[in-house]
Amino acid sequence: MTQDTDRVSTKMSQKRADRWDRIVDAAELCFAKSGFHGTGISTIAKACGISVGHLYHYVENKEALIEAIIRREFERHLQRLDELAVGEPVDILNELVEKVVDSILNETDPFRTVLIFETLAEAQRNPKVAEILQDYDARMRVRFCDILRRSGVPSPEVKTEIIFTIFGGLPVRALRHPEQKRGIIVETMVPVLRQLLQPASGMSQPDCA
């Protein structure tokens, strides 16, 4: 351990990174409660126990904070997607359906969902946010599509799009129809998914022999 200065600076930037994380944590909570534009910087500063001036030593401006939160959230989604891809290609389809079902049933994560709509609304008027959104969506599509392709699902791109549509609709439904029993949806959704994810067999569309 000869890089003493390095270790010090690492420890330093580690501390900085920790502080940054705590700020983003607090901001996420505040934004979830009151929205991007309903939350003041002073509220966020208070929420993580620092002063406004101090917060601005870590955060360039509110906009950057919003983007950071959106990015972090999408990174989580990408990670979840990667966890899906570890199985054997043969089992993947079953695993996929299982995960989808699980995802529907356990989508109770309350304030994570809030930011979805906040983000979508923001993306409509903030081109930078729109770009982030579309960029991450593209990356998620590629990964998911690869899984389908490796599993021999025909027209994987379109299937990806349709499944993403369903998943995009689920949180909407959770808001618009919160009493709906998720289990019942799953029951009817599973055969639909199975039909969509059906690997190429004898009779099939132009896409596959």
Add this chain to the structure above:
Amino acid sequence: MTQDTDRVSTKMSQKRADRWDRIVDAAELCFAKSGFHGTGISTIAKACGISVGHLYHYVENKEALIEAIIRREFERHLQRLDELAVGEPVDILNELVEKVVDSILNETDPFRTVLIFETLAEAQRNPKVAEILQDYDARMRVRFCDILRRSGVPSPEVKTEIIFTIFGGLPVRALRHPEQKRGIIVETMVPVLRQLLQPASGMSQPDCA
């Protein structure tokens, strides 16, 4: 026509209603451009060419304006749904699929979509908005479900929920993946819809043969 006073007062309230409509029109446009919380009252007043003080003679407060816009938008949705229900029960399914396809292809209404997410985001922190949202959703569900029931679709409630999920997801996709050709989606979506809307026939296990 003996109720002269009535006619006068009607003409009066007619004028008031017109003014009100123009205010809501302007507000809708502004909110679509900058969001509920990104738009100031003065902006709305300017957009419909009246003063702030005057606007407050028609509008109780900003909140009421937001609610009015949301309500008006949902009324439009309800109306569109009713237009769907006029056909013969037998043809309804085909007509339904056709309308759905048409809806996907022509969902270019730009600023109407904006308010969807604005509304959903708002509903998460404003209980009154959430109630409106859920109330209108329930009414739309009932109507749509009735159509399915009259057409002999099994498990119409669940089918309604699933189709609403897909429809809820479409605008999400339009934002997250705007380059996606809608036509391709439709091609693959139609068989999915047909399977979902399949009327009860001989072999009809709970879900699949």
Add this chain to the structure above:
DNA sequence: TAAAATAGAATGAACGCTCTATCTATTGCT
């Protein structure tokens, strides 16, 4: 002339952000 319509200034709070001041900890020099 009474009432309704309309305008726009005034209000006070909240906003995002910057500035300065203090305080702490590390560094270089001897």
Add this chain to the structure above:
DNA sequence: AGCAATAGATAGAGCGTTCATTCTATTTTA
């Protein structure tokens, strides 16, 4: 090791602006 110099951490008041709303004054209409 001990002190001075320096850099970073932190706080909070202050800036100019905008917000939603109200108030008062004026014009138009009945």
